[in-house]
Amino acid sequence: MSEKIFKINGIDICTESFGNSNDPAILLIMGATCSMIYWDEEFCEQLANTGKFVIRFDNRDVGRSVTYEPGTSNYSVTDMAEDAIGVLDAYHIDKAHLFGMSLGGMIAQIAAVKHPERILALTLLATSVIGSDNNTRDLPPMDERILTHHVKSASIDWTNKNDVTEYLVSGSRLLCGSERIFDENRVYTQVKQEIERANNLLSMFNHALLQGDDAYEGVLHSIQAPTLVIHGTDDTALPFEHGLALIDEIPNSVLLTLKGAGHENHPDDWESIINAVSKHTSKI
Numbered sequence: 001m002s003e004k005i006f007k008i009n010g011i012d013i014c015t016e017s018f019g020n021s022n023d024p025a026i027l028l029i030m031g032a033t034c035s036m037i038y039w040d041e042e043f044c045e046q047l048a049n050t051g052k053f054v055i056r057f058d059n060r061d062v063g064r065s066v067t068y069e070p071g072t073s074n075y076s077v078t079d080m081a082e083d084a085i086g087v088l089d090a091y092h093i094d095k096a097h098l099f100g101m102s103l104g105g106m107i108a109q110i111a112a113v114k115h116p117e118r119i120l121a122l123t124l125l126a127t128s129v130i131g132s133d134n135n136t137r138d139l140p141p142m143d144e145r146i147l148t149h150h151v152k153s154a155s156i157d158w159t160n161k162n163d164v165t166e167y168l169v170s171g172s173r174l175l176c177g178s179e180r181i182f183d184e185n186r187v188y189t190q191v192k193q194e195i196e197r198a199n200n201l202l203s204m205f206n207h208a209l210l211q212g213d214d215a216y217e218g219v220l221h222s223i224q225a226p227t228l229v230i231h232g233t234d235d236t237a238l239p240f241e242h243g244l245a246l247i248d249e250i251p252n253s254v255l256l257t258l259k260g261a262g263h264e265n266h267p268d269d270w271e272s273i274i275n276a277v278s279k280h281t282s283k284i
Contacts, residue, residue, distance in 0.1 A: 005064065008086035009079070014064035015057040015087055019048030024120070025093045026281065028056040029084055031102025031126075032207035035063030037193055039101075043270055050278040052097075057087050059104075059207075063194075067203035076212030077103075077130075081110035085118060097281045098225075099123040101265060102238065103207065106130045110216060112223045120284045122227040122250075123277050126235055126263050128242035129249055131217035139245060143236035146174055150208075158202055165191050172264075177234035179260025180268055220249040227253035228280040230273060232261025254280075 003016045016036060026047065028039045036056035048054045058065035059080055068074060084107055088096050097120050100108030105127025112119045113130075128139070149171050156167050168191045169184075176182040195201060227250045231243025240257075247255050256276045258269050265273070 003064070004090075006087070006090040008083055008090060011060065011066040011083075012064075013057055013060075013066070013083055013087060013090075015055055015090070017091070018044045018054040019052060021053050021091070023048075023051050023053040024281065025053045025055060025088070025091070025096040026277070027084060027087060027096050027098050028054065029098065029100040029104030029107050030056070030059065030062075031100075031104045032210075033062065033204040035059075035194055035197060037063070037190060037197065039265070040190075040267070043265065043267075043274075046270060047274055047277065050274060052278075052281065055087060055091060057084075059083070059107075061200075061203040061206045063197050064199060067198075067200040068206060070200070070202040070205060071209075073206060073209035073211070077107060077210050078110055078114075078212045078215070080210075081107045081114060084108070084111050085115055088118060094118070095120050097121045097123070097284075099125070099277065100127060101125040102127050102263065103210075106213060109220065109223065110213065112225050113216060113219055116222075116224045119225045121281050122223070122225045123230065123280065124227060124243075124246060125230045125265060125273070126232065126238060126243075127246070128238045129220060129245050130213045131215065131219070137245060139241050140239040142238070143174070146171075146237055149174055153205070161195060164195060164201070168194070175237060175263040177232050177258075177260045177262030177264065177266065179234065180262060180264070180266045183267070186267070220246075221251060223250050225252075226280065226284065228256060228276060229253055230256045230258065230276065232258040232263065234260050235263045237263035
């Protein structure tokens with residue numbers, strides 16, 4: 001396990017690997033506003049113990065990767081997909097399994113559409129279809145409580161670490177499923193680490209300005225990689241129907257339903273998720 005910063009597509013991308021580099025690779029892609037540490041270290045180690053070389057990385061504008069001035073938008077979701085492929089290049093990996101959560105799942109879908117020769121299999125956790133217009137697809141929107149929480153960010157004193165910590169923890173609490181216990185200690189530790197690691201914490205909000213996935217409307221049928229969709233039935237950010245939409249659109253896809261789970265990679269689900277991913281990726 002070691003962090004490495006690579007120059008990828010002309011920018012710095014911070015990465016970390018677990019396991020034996022001779023094993024088949026799984027690239028973990030995290031969602032919006034969150035760095036790679038939200039792929040818990042213990043989760044990565046357990047996944048690596050199934051015989052996989054696991055890589056996690058900070059997307060642009062989070063963690064120790066490149067950050068841009070808050071409020072600017074000078075890259076697209078497609079650029080982020082190219083960053084993911086660039087991480088594989090940096091580790092000299094020809095083909096890999098991609099495992100994306102939330103926005104990371106959408107990035108993984110774009111990578112699979114643009115670079116099918118590089119992708120062995122996809123795992124999509126708590127995400128939705130790329131290029132989607134929820135109104136035309138009749139997919140349920142994000143819970144109003146989450147939107148209200150995002151609005152509150154404008155009133156936070158971002159120089160006050162205690163206030164920032166409480167704000168970020170409360171956001172994570174909103175995403176926890178009704179049948180999962182919210183682990184205060186774990187999340188506080190994670191959030192404090194997130195604050196300390198960030199080159200510029202406020203840059204994470206640039207992810208809200210992302211564009212570019214509309215070009216992929218209706219192309220998911222072209223995904224060749226076997227796909228495992230994992231979704232909680234109590235996801236308040238991207239409700240369960242978003243996972244079902246993925247199953248409808250991606251050929252050769254299967255669904256793992258996490259009853260009562262929210263928009264999260266909860267430790268209570270790690271055994272089920274890791275077993276399913278191990279089985280899914282071992283077929284290729």
